[in-house]
Amino acid sequence: MERRTIGAAALEVGAVGLGCMPMTWAYSASRRHGEESVRAVHRALDEGSTLLDTADMYGPFTNELLVGRALRERRRDAFVSTKVGLLVGDQHIVANGRPGYVKRACDASLRRLQTDVIDLYQLHRADPEVPVEETWGALAELVRAGKVRALGLSAMGARSGRRPGARLHDATIRQLERVQQVFPVSAVQAELSVWSREALDALLPWCAARGIGFLAAMPLGNGFLTGTLTPGEGFEPEDIRARHPRFTADMMAANQPIVAGLRRVAARIGPGVTPAQVALAWVLAQGRHVVPVPGAKQERWVAENAGAARLRLTAADLAEVAGLPRAQGSWD
Numbered sequence: 001m002e003r004r005t006i007g008a009a010a011l012e013v014g015a016v017g018l019g020c021m022p023m024t025w026a027y028s029a030s031r032r033h034g035e036e037s038v039r040a041v042h043r044a045l046d047e048g049s050t051l052l053d054t055a056d057m058y059g060p061f062t063n064e065l066l067v068g069r070a071l072r073e074r075r076r077d078a079f080v081s082t083k084v085g086l087l088v089g090d091q092h093i094v095a096n097g098r099p100g101y102v103k104r105a106c107d108a109s110l111r112r113l114q115t116d117v118i119d120l121y122q123l124h125r126a127d128p129e130v131p132v133e134e135t136w137g138a139l140a141e142l143v144r145a146g147k148v149r150a151l152g153l154s155a156m157g158a159r160s161g162r163r164p165g166a167r168l169h170d171a172t173i174r175q176l177e178r179v180q181q182v183f184p185v186s187a188v189q190a191e192l193s194v195w196s197r198e199a200l201d202a203l204l205p206w207c208a209a210r211g212i213g214f215l216a217a218m219p220l221g222n223g224f225l226t227g228t229l230t231p232g233e234g235f236e237p238e239d240i241r242a243r244h245p246r247f248t249a250d251m252m253a254a255n256q257p258i259v260a261g262l263r264r265v266a267a268r269i270g271p272g273v274t275p276a277q278v279a280l281a282w283v284l285a286q287g288r289h290v291v292p293v294p295g296a297k298q299e300r301w302v303a304e305n306a307g308a309a310r311l312r313l314t315a316a317d318l319a320e321v322a323g324l325p326r327a328q329g330s331w332d
Helices: 034-047 062-070 099-113 132-144 170-179 203-209 221-226 249-254 256-269 275-284 299-310 315-322
Strands: 003-006 011-014 051-053 079-084 086-088 093-095 118-123 148-154 187-191 213-217 290-293
Touching (some): 003 213, 003 290, 011 079, 034 062, 051 290, 062 099, 099 118, 099 132, 118 132, 132 148, 148 170, 148 213, 170 187, 170 203, 187 203, 203 213, 221 256, 221 275, 249 256, 256 275, 256 315, 275 290, 275 299, 275 315
Parallel strands (some): 051 079, 079 118, 148 187, 187 213, 213 290
Antiparallel strands (some): 086 093
16 A cells, blocks of 8 residues: 655555544444454555554543554554543543643553554643643653654544634644644644545645644545445434434435535446545545545455555546535534
């Protein structure tokens, strides 16, 4: 697989990563199978998808444990990215950016992941009660201690913190400018897909101008852009899509023209090409510093996603995808 470089530290990863969250958290519980997920991780590494993205809050903790089990004999093949800063309680999630907590959480993640070093340690969410510079300073100490190789910032909470009238990632960029004064940011993780393109406005160019890697979260729109979801089929109660406005039966039906457009491009490229691969190839085409991190928990989806790195969309293909209808329905 093509390799891409993350940040000033020149950390190399496969062009398509693997989001491990669905293996133990947030999606349909009845479809989670530990051994199958372990095989999926191994398949990802075999395909060259070296970046494995997890977080201590996923589960909580069970996702890191699963990744650690999968990497027991293959640590050198993987680039491990995990996150810190969010605590999961009963029906709520709170931020904790206190330096002492961050250092203890790192040690706990190292134990669960069965490794001596975390390749990329991301701040999952800034704590409104703690100056972000203090949290970032604690993260920088972990790098100097040899427990972490590089630091990243997750912008996945940007929607809930947006001010009226502001662009989606304005607050994220302000945070990034503050923490850059403390220690270099190697990567930013934020949503980017055919149906959620806000990062293209300011955040992606900001990263490109500074040599910062961009991890594209949810590049398949939580599965919608694969074309495998049926409007009205419904989701299990604990599945995050059961509560998302874009995943109501009406909105899924209204957004089918997006999937239809991806199918047209896929059919033109050649047999066996899927809408998901076209969606991922479009994300890859947004810059050499971009690494999509699609979530998957089965080998066949891992292999399909990895295959997107071999697609080369033409200018006409990219123009057609760019011209697809904007998604209908709120994503907030």
